[in-house]
Amino acid sequence: MTTILGRPSKVHTVIEYQYHLGSGAQLWTLPSLVVFRCPLLTPDLTQIDWFTLYDMIRLRRRVPLLQDSSRIQNAFELRRIMEQQQGRVPNLEHYSRLPGYLTPEESKRHCQSFLGFLTHDISRGHGTIFDQHEVHIRAAIRVMAETIFIRPDN
């Protein structure tokens, strides 16, 4: 089965094969995993020990999942995030090289008039609620405007 997902500028095509477990359920998986067989994979999905099965796949798969071109790559592989203090944060160095992305400072600067428009529009449309929670609403509008202006084409 083929699924096509994305934006006109970049479309992802994912190919999956049906996995037969004998349960009657329609199960689909990566081409590299469809040949994997293990007694742990029983038709009753509620009885499967997924934790142990994970180890079985890790040890016995024939083709590394990372090499399966049918899957969508994760942000770590694409260097969009990096490790920092045992957590993962956006890799701003990577984004600064991508066309169309602004730096945090540029994003803050460029969004000012949009921020003003949004604040004015929302305060007019939600007068009482806006007045009651102005500090929080203004802060949320700012985050929204800055997020949009990280990549203005969005």
Next chain:
Amino acid sequence: MFTDDRHNMPLAIVAKLQLVIFEQRHRPQIAQHIIFGHDTNAWTAASCIEEGLIRPSAVDPTDPSWLAALGFHTRGVVGVRNVTDRSLTDVLLRAQKYANYGSARPVCLVGLTVGRQTHATIHQGGVVSEHCANFICDIVHSQKEKRWALRSHLSRLTHVAVLLPPNL
């Protein structure tokens, strides 16, 4: 601005996104629909909006003990085919329990996903079990963590939101 009309409280600043291209050849039978709310940081959100999808959970490709994940973790409400004011309120209220504009993940990406079989429920084993179940099941629910693991290529984005803190 989106308000929780049941409590007459401001809930989030919400923007509707342009429609994402989503086509399935040999259209399968859909057994389940979910609306999801995925809390993330602003840079990842901008990147996801650009592409119209949320990439799978970050697994270190240089660490052989990890297998490449097919899905991402999120909060969700099951049984929702379309984004309505009611379903959007429900999913934003769930996402609001874990993040808001002042947290490390200030942006919430909202979207719809489909499952070709009913979801698998995980009772133990955490992230590893969820990743593994996601290899053959489209939708995985962790009962303990109250979160969902959804396949990236079946989940299309519809809205972006910035949540306000609960109990203002």
